[in-house]
Amino acid sequence: MAETKITGQGIAGFDWDALALDGYSLVQRSEYSDRYEKTLTSINEKEVVEGTVIAITKREVVINIGYKSEGVVPVGEFRYNPELKVGDKVDVFVEVQEDRFGQLIISHKTARMHKAWIHVNDVLRTGEIITGYVKCRTKGGLIVDVFGIEAFLPGSQIDVKPIRDYDVYVGKNMEFKVVKINQEFRNVVVSHKALIEAELEEQKKTIISGLEKGQVLEGTVKNITSYGVFIDLGGVDGLIHITDLSWGRVNHPDEILELDQKLNVVILDFDDDKKRIALGLKQLQPHPWDALNADLKVGDKVSGKVVVMADYGTFVEIAAGVEGVIHVSEMSWSQHLRSAQDFISVGDTVDAIILTLDREERKMSLGIKQLMPDPWENIESKYTVASKHLAKVRNFTNFGVFVELEEGVDGLIHISDLSWQKKIKHPSEFCKVGDEMDVVVLEIDRENRRISLGHKQLEENPWDVFETIFGEGSIHQGTIIENKDKSGIVALPYGVEGICPSKHLRKEDGSNAKVEETLDFKVIEFNKEAKKIVVSHTRLFEEGDDKAPVSANKTASSKKPAGNSTAQAVKNLNQNTEKSTLGDLDALSALKAKMEKGE
Numbered sequence: 188m189a190e191t192k193i194t195g196q197g198i199a200g201f202d203w204d205a206l207a208l209d210g211y212s213l214v215q216r217s218e219y220s221d222r223y224e225k226t227l228t229s230i231n232e233k234e235v236v237e238g239t240v241i242a243i244t245k246r247e248v249v250i251n252i253g254y255k256s257e258g259v260v261p262v263g264e265f266r267y268n269p270e271l272k273v274g275d276k277v278d279v280f281v282e283v284q285e286d287r288f289g290q291l292i293i294s295h296k297t298a299r300m301h302k303a304w305i306h307v308n309d310v311l312r313t314g315e316i317i318t319g320y321v322k323c324r325t326k327g328g329l330i331v332d333v334f335g336i337e338a339f340l341p342g343s344q345i346d347v348k349p350i351r352d353y354d355v356y357v358g359k360n361m362e363f364k365v366v367k368i369n370q371e372f373r374n375v376v377v378s379h380k381a382l383i384e385a386e387l388e389e390q391k392k393t394i395i396s397g398l399e400k401g402q403v404l405e406g407t408v409k410n411i412t413s414y415g416v417f418i419d420l421g422g423v424d425g426l427i428h429i430t431d432l433s434w435g436r437v438n439h440p441d442e443i444l445e446l447d448q449k450l451n452v453v454i455l456d457f458d459d460d461k462k463r464i465a466l467g468l469k470q471l472q473p474h475p476w477d478a479l480n481a482d483l484k485v486g487d488k489v490s491g492k493v494v495v496m497a498d499y500g501t502f503v504e505i506a507a508g509v510e511g512v513i514h515v516s517e518m519s520w521s522q523h524l525r526s527a528q529d530f531i532s533v534g535d536t537v538d539a540i541i542l543t544l545d546r547e548e549r550k551m552s553l554g555i556k557q558l559m560p561d562p563w564e565n566i567e568s569k570y571t572v573a574s575k576h577l578a579k580v581r582n583f584t585n586f587g588v589f590v591e592l593e594e595g596v597d598g599l600i601h602i603s604d605l606s607w608q609k610k611i612k613h614p615s616e617f618c619k620v621g622d623e624m625d626v627v628v629l630e631i632d633r634e635n636r637r638i639s640l641g642h643k644q645l646e647e648n649p650w651d652v653f654e655t656i657f658g659e660g661s662i663h664q665g666t667i668i669e670n671k672d673k674s675g676i677v678a679l680p681y682g683v684e685g686i687c688p689s690k691h692l693r694k695e696d697g698s699n700a701k702v703e704e705t706l707d708f709k710v711i712e713f714n715k716e717a718k719k720i721v722v723s724h725t726r727l728f729e730e731g732d733d734k735a736p737v738s739a740n741k742t743a744s745s746k747k748p749a750g751n752s753t754a755q756a757v758k759n760l761n762q763n764t765e766k767s768t769l770g771d772l773d774a775l776s777a778l779k780a781k782m783e784k785g786e
Contacts, residue, residue, distance in 0.1 A: 233281065235298045240275045250279055250293065258293035265295065278302060303334030307375055311365040316382065319363050324353045331363065336375055344378035347387065348409050348419060387422030394423050400454055408448045416440045418452055418466055425464035427452060432468050434475050434508030436494045475508030476549045485541050493535045501527045503537060503553060513539060517554035520562055520595025562595040563636055570628050570638060580622045588614045590624060590640065598638035600626060607643045607650065650715050653683060657710050657720050666705045677708055677722055691723035700724060
């Protein structure tokens with residue numbers, strides 16, 4: 188018996204192909220294999236094919252695509268189709284023909300996405316209307332499932348009117364148009380508003396073609412702003428300006444209307460293209476002025492609410508849509524105008540008197556001060572001529588000071604009535620605003636509401652005394668304090684200043700007197716009305732007068748003999764020359780009295 192040798196290739200010399208365990212010959216087996224291969228569908232990886240559901244379990248769906256093996260897909264990929272059953276045709280995407288276990292790997296979800304992307308691009312190109320499922324809300328809009336693709340629906344594209352609550356659309360099926368696709372990031376944007384606009388476009392054309400001024404239409408409040416309200420007229424928007432909402436004052440349109448409110452409006456105007464339409468609401472109601480009491484007249488008392496404030500006055504609503512203006516000058520009898528806010532505030536209820544009433548122009552002016560007594564009615568009895576009063580400085584002019592005696596009663600102190608002696612260039616040199624001054628009434632003009640006042644008249648005119656002291660020819664000691672306009676200003680006794688022309692400043696030695704030099708001077712001119720004293724030093728030696736100083740009382744004595752008491756009073760005043768001023772009226776008055784008595 189021959190020895191059988193076994194090698195790594197099997198039994199040496201054994202013909203395995205000749206062995207037919209299944210009863211088929213090699214030729215038959217080849218023939219049947221070819222037939223089997225022809226029954227299988229030819230598939231390629233990474234493509235979408237159609238399959239048939241042959242089994243459904245709790246976790247998987249078995250699908251036959253006509254290949255050597257069936258594919259298995261997680262049941263979760265069919266959540267969108269709860270009615271799936273055995274025998275249904277579905278699309279699947281071939282991931283791998285055979286994995287390392289010989290298993291076919293397919294995906295229904297990928298197939299849907301693949302076909303959906305192709306479909307959504309076709310829809311964008313054709314403008315086809317599609318249906319999608321609103322899955323959830325996101326920032327700025329909604330997420331919509333379209334053919335298995337998550338598309339974005341912006342809030343502005345949900346409807347033609349602003350949407351305030353996006354959640355009401357979640358879980359609903361809606362129709363859309365694809366408006367934009369980002370191929371790089373595979374983002375899809377859809378719009379529901381585009382469908383509505385298309386429908387409204389025809390309505391809009393119809394409405395615009397029939398627009399006429401004065402036409403009344405029904406509309407819906409679409410948007411409210413601080414300046415007005417936008418009304419949807421059925422595809423066409425119009426604006427009711429805040430001033431056309433009501434005949435009365437409106438602070439904000441939301442006081443009158445609210446969103447989504449339906450109302451009738453009247454067309455006031457529109458542009459040539461009829462794209463801007465001005466609407467009115469108040470025009471559909473009677474004007475309040477037409478319903479105003481016909482018996483109301485000038486002088487009547489009315490009551491109203493302050494609705495608007497301004498610096499120059501205030502507006503008072505005496506009836507809905509009927510307002511009167513109160514100028515600030517009609518709020519007080521005072522002539523010092525202030526801001527209206529000093530008297531009343533918005534929301535106050537005030538009584539007033541009708542001053543003017545124009546029904547045609549629909550204007551009315553009111554006054555508050557007319558309800559208070561006019562201080563000028565009994566002005567003569569309260570402020571008699573020569574009576575003395577305390578007044579408050581209000582303001583200045585170049586010619587005087589305006590003072591207030593009481594609320595509504597002002598008077599003027601002319602600059603010449605401020606002081607007997609002091610030369611005042613501007614009233615601000617004498618007093619300041621807010622000061623209180625004693626005044627005396629000089630004259631009253633009731634008709635023109637003017638009172639002339641004086642301040643210096645409260646004191647005796649010192650020039651009456653000076654007339655007796657500084658008579659022409661009298662000699663006084665003085666000090667040159669200033670050179671001005673070719674003249675020297677000389678300080679004389681009692682605070683009086685004299686004028687010494689340059690030619691009269693020459694001294695006996697031929698030199699001219701200088702500032703701060705003290706000399707004797709002779710009065711060569713005394714003008715009481717002009718309050719002017721002209722003196723000369725030169726006249727003392729030119730006319731041969733004594734060179735020795737001659738006091739004022741000596742000069743006065745030569746003309747009007749006086750007793751020792753008068754002479755002593757003059758001497759005392761001379762000794763206090765540096766301290767004496769025009770305020771020493773009591774001493775001067777006493778001096779004058781004594782000199783007159785001596786005479």
